[in-house]
Amino acid sequence: MYTRICLIASAALAVCSGAALAADSRPYLGYSGAHWDKDYQILSGHCDRAAIGAVFDGAGGSVLGARAERRENRAAATVIGASMDQLVGRKVGTELDAGDRACIGHTLEIGKAGKHVAWDNLASGVHYQVTPEDARTDIAGLCRRFKVVAVGATGKSKRHGTACEKSPGLWQLTRL
Numbered sequence: 001m002y003t004r005i006c007l008i009a010s011a012a013l014a015v016c017s018g019a020a021l022a023a024d025s026r027p028y029l030g031y032s033g034a035h036w037d038k039d040y041q042i043l044s045g046h047c048d049r050a051a052i053g054a055v056f057d058g059a060g061g062s063v064l065g066a067r068a069e070r071r072e073n074r075a076a077a078t079v080i081g082a083s084m085d086q087l088v089g090r091k092v093g094t095e096l097d098a099g100d101r102a103c104i105g106h107t108l109e110i111g112k113a114g115k116h117v118a119w120d121n122l123a124s125g126v127h128y129q130v131t132p133e134d135a136r137t138d139i140a141g142l143c144r145r146f147k148v149v150a151v152g153a154t155g156k157s158k159r160h161g162t163a164c165e166k167s168p169g170l171w172q173l174t175r176l
Contacts, residue, residue: 030109031135032142034168040076040103041132047119047128052076052106053099056094078102079163087148091102091155092125104130108144108163108171111163130157140164140174 003117026035028043040052055075078101085095096104100121107117113134120127133145143164163171 032168034167047101047103049119056098076102076106077169078105079171087159088150089157090151092150092157093154105171155168
């Protein structure tokens, strides 16, 4: 009798799980609650910068207009903020492009606290490593602190920042 009840319960659970999966079959759940089709290797500790950059414009330029405000037109999370380029610092001598911002944003969105995510920007010659902390809620909403290390031909920069969710998958830099 016990075995039969367990089998029935297991079958019901499988049906319920299948129904939930059918409702949103995208496998990667972000901190913001958004579901994503791809992790761009974030969970393995590497950001596939070529693939994530191609999602935005194919050439690594900017996508910070109206499309960035609407989740339905993004295949990856991103981070915005006028002071984002200050994260890299003058020692490295470059600015973040859309691919770098997407790697940081997607790391904030689905990255595990304390786990480094690294990538290279071949165009600028800069190697990045971002380490997100646990998410927390404050007056600005859902926020994550993170550390970014950037190493380029002219130097190395280590900075801490905080980004808060502006909308699902869109993280706004709030503090350096």
